[in-house]
Amino acid sequence: MTSEKSKWLSTPYVAWSIMFILIPLCMIFYYGLTDKSGAFTLENVAAIASAEHAKALWLSLLLSLISTLVCFLLAYPLAMILANLQVNQHSFIILIFILPMWMNFLLRTLAWQTLLEKNGVINSVLSFLHLPNINIINTPCAIVLGMVYNFLPFMVLPLYNALSKIDENVINASRDLGAGSIYTFFRITLPLSVPGIISGITMVFVPALTTFVISTILGGSKILLIGNVIEQEFTQASNWHLGSGLSIVLMIFIILNMITSAVFDKEGTGLI
Amino acid sequence: MNKKLADCVKNIYIALIFLFLYAPIATLMVLSFNKSKTRAKWGGFTFKWYAELFENEIILEALGNTLLIATLSALIATMIGTVACVAMNGMKKRSRAILLGITNIPMLNAEIVTGISLMLLFISMGLRFGLGTILLSHITFNIPYVILSIMPRMKQLNPSTYEAALDLGASHVTAFFKVVFPDLLPGILSGFLMAFTMSLDDFIITHFTKGAGVDTLSTKIYTEVKKGIKPEMYALSTLIFVTVLFLLLLVNMTPSRKKQS
Numbered sequence: 001m002t003s004e005k006s007k008w009l010s011t012p013y014v015a016w017s018i019m020f021i022l023i024p025l026c027m028i029f030y031y032g033l034t035d036k037s038g039a040f041t042l043e044n045v046a047a048i049a050s051a052e053h054a055k056a057l058w059l060s061l062l063l064s065l066i067s068t069l070v071c072f073l074l075a076y077p078l079a080m081i082l083a084n085l086q087v088n089q090h091s092f093i094i095l096i097f098i099l100p101m102w103m104n105f106l107l108r109t110l111a112w113q114t115l116l117e118k119n120g121v122i123n124s125v126l127s128f129l130h131l132p133n134i135n136i137i138n139t140p141c142a143i144v145l146g147m148v149y150n151f152l153p154f155m156v157l158p159l160y161n162a163l164s165k166i167d168e169n170v171i172n173a174s175r176d177l178g179a180g181s182i183y184t185f186f187r188i189t190l191p192l193s194v195p196g197i198i199s200g201i202t203m204v205f206v207p208a209l210t211t212f213v214i215s216t217i218l219g220g221s222k223i224l225l226i227g228n229v230i231e232q233e234f235t236q237a238s239n240w241h242l243g244s245g246l247s248i249v250l251m252i253f254i255i256l257n258m259i260t261s262a263v264f265d266k267e268g269t270g271l272i
Numbered sequence: 273m274n275k276k277l278a279d280c281v282k283n284i285y286i287a288l289i290f291l292f293l294y295a296p297i298a299t300l301m302v303l304s305f306n307k308s309k310t311r312a313k314w315g316g317f318t319f320k321w322y323a324e325l326f327e328n329e330i331i332l333e334a335l336g337n338t339l340l341i342a343t344l345s346a347l348i349a350t351m352i353g354t355v356a357c358v359a360m361n362g363m364k365k366r367s368r369a370i371l372l373g374i375t376n377i378p379m380l381n382a383e384i385v386t387g388i389s390l391m392l393l394f395i396s397m398g399l400r401f402g403l404g405t406i407l408l409s410h411i412t413f414n415i416p417y418v419i420l421s422i423m424p425r426m427k428q429l430n431p432s433t434y435e436a437a438l439d440l441g442a443s444h445v446t447a448f449f450k451v452v453f454p455d456l457l458p459g460i461l462s463g464f465l466m467a468f469t470m471s472l473d474d475f476i477i478t479h480f481t482k483g484a485g486v487d488t489l490s491t492k493i494y495t496e497v498k499k500g501i502k503p504e505m506y507a508l509s510t511l512i513f514v515t516v517l518f519l520l521l522l523v524n525m526t527p528s529r530k531k532q533s
Contacts, residue, residue, distance in 0.1 A: 010359030010371070013352055013415070017374050020412040024389030025377070031392060078289055081282050095520060096290075101473055102516040103297050103509050106493045110501065111296035114303070114311045121299065149292065202380070210382035213475065217497060227384055234388060234480065244392070247385050258380055 028251075032244035044245020053229060053246065060226040061253075063140055064208035067147035071155040071204050072197070074148070079159035079196075080189075083166075093160065097153040109146050109217045116142060116218075138220035146214040147204075154203035162196025163189070198261045206254055226250060297513065304506035311501070321507040328504050331492070335508065337403065338472060338488040345410035346467040352411070353418030354460055358452070361426050375420075378413045386413060387480035394481065401483030409481040410471045417470060418463035425459035 035041045047053055082093050100108065115121045116137040123133045136142045166189065174184040212227030219225075226246065233243030304322070308315025325331065360368050378386055390409045399405055429452065437447035475490035482491055493505060 007359075009355055010363065013356035013359065014371065016352060016412070016415070017371070020390065020393070020408065021374055021377050024386075024393040027392040027396065028385065028389045074289065077285065081286060091524065095524065097293070098469075099517065099520070100293055100297060101469065103300060103513045104490060104493060105473060106475060106490060106497065107300055107501070107505065107509050108296045110493075110497065111299040111303075114299050115295060149296070152289075152293070206380070206382055210384050212384065213494070230384060230388070234391070240392065243388065247388055250382060251385060254380065254382060254385075 028244045028247055030244075031240050032246075032248040035241060044242050045248055047242055047245055048249045052224075053226070056224045056229045057226045057249070059140070059223070060209055063144055063147065063225070064205055067144045067151065067208050068155075068201055068205045070144065070148050071152050072200065075152060075155040075159050075200065079156055079163050082156075082160050083163035090164070094157065097156055100153070105150060106213065106217070109150065109214055112142070112146060112149065112218060113137065116145075137218065138222070140219070140223060142218040143215050143223065143225075146218040147208045147211065150214065151204040151208060154207075155200040158196040158199040158203065159193065160196075162193040166192050194264060198264050202257055202261050205257055209253060210250060300506050301510045301513075304503065304510045306503065306506075309500075309503060321503040322511075325504040325507045325511075328502070330487075331489075331502070331504055331508060334487045334489045334492040337406075337486065338490070341403065341406055341410055341488065342468050342471040345407055345414050345471045346464050348407075349411045349414035349467045350418050350460060350464045353415045353463060354422060354456070356415070357419055357422040357426050357456075358448075360423075361429075372419075372423075375416045379416045379420075383413075383474075383476040384480075387477040390477065391480040401481065402486045405481045405483065406478055406486070406488070409477050410474065413474070413477060414467035414471060417466040418460075421463035421466060422456055422459040425456050429455055 032044050033040060033042070035043065048057060085093070113120075116134070117123070118133075118135060118137070120137075126133050136145070170192075171184060171188055174188050175181075179187065210227045212225060212231045215223055215225045215228055230243050230246050230250070233239045233246065237243075303311060305317050305319070306314055307318040307320070356371075360371060363371070387409070390405075390412065394401065394405050394408075433451050434447055437451045438444070442450065473490070475494060478488055478491055479494065482488070487495075489505075489508075493501065496502060496505070
């Protein structure tokens, strides 16, 4: 195809991405770096240091790191088991993890309220078995649970993809050469699955860090994450400048995450 | 014996994870048959909510909006994305890398940031918030999914077949639709399905780009979260889930049957 022709064909998408991806991002920077009169200021970005905002950011970072770690620890053994199953079940396994997404995610998160409540389903079962009850609804624990629940598939699928690509002969060779299964795992399996680990971490960490829905539904109304603060600035307080300034801070963390993944995943095999 | 034990542990582990993933879904399905209006209590079995669902105009309108936006945005995104892939294939390496980098932005960026940025754009453009602004936003975040599912197929294409068609006298358009398009079709279809699903399930971006009075199912549910969800909503989501499950099973069964025969 001539390059003349491809230039003409690419026009719609180039125009669209400038209009609806690049310009909107510039708008956030414009609003975040100006005050209401339109003068340049760093105040909106610096507002993250105020006690209330810093606390929300700190809590968001803490909870999203914990849920990323929990997702990883739950998903890795699972992905290993699934990868060792027969190959022709590949699409079926992916299906099972995508299927829950067809039930609205707000409703699925809400269902955890019913399950976790003081007299909820889980506590009824625990009482029946004469086990101590759990009271985690409206606490940070419930938010972590909600995050792990919602984002676990995003960790399992890349790990499963990476692990099922590993050539079995490499593992057999390591065994033949006298390595034990633990040694083989840390020297062969784990390093070869790094691209999957990286893209799994990215796909869990970013949405967990920026969520405001899970904290609203499972955290009661008292626990504010950075996402809640930004959402309120836009929908209730109507201070777009402050909201944009805080979004810029959030983007810094997202970019840091992207740079880290780029460093670890040099081959660019990440992202699904 | 040892291997048996290991298999047993593995199976228990898988079962526990599935319990974790599907427990909320089972809960919602049970709630859709619950006579009592509150979530907390079981008041007996009923089909009442399913009957009332079809008389609840507010929910039906939200459902209509959701399906309309999902269909239109997936269609338009698929068209723009397909053309973009064909165009990118003919581009120089550098400009293609830049364009693909920009394509990744909506996928890597936080949804809340994408939502806010589009909201600020629409405000500055003076657009009226409503179905139109939701549609524009959904097309925007759908295009990357389409491009990502078509691009791998594009790379596998053999450019000689297209040139052969031209040599044999086909026009560019005929050559594209007879030679290139059939090879891309699986990628295009999976891109469309992915875009449709993403649009259907989206809440955050819709939340920031919708106008007052216009609701999709997600935003409707969010406003109901604090007041208490209407049980008809459970009935509707159960119906949607069962339909999708049925369709997917049907699709998944067919190819394996072909292989066997």
